[in-house]
Amino acid sequence: MSRADLATAVLLRAVTDDTVGTASLSVAAG
Numbered sequence: 001m002s003r004a005d006l007a008t009a010v011l012l013r014a015v016t017d018d019t020v021g022t023a024s025l026s027v028a029a030g
Contacts, residue, residue: 001009
């Protein structure tokens with residue numbers, strides 16, 4: 001895996017975790 005691929009995977013993981021976390025907070029608050 002190249003460095004660019006690794007950086008992309010890490011970024012996608014961070015975005016996914018952030019989206020899931022935000023959705024969980026919305027559900028908990030709602």
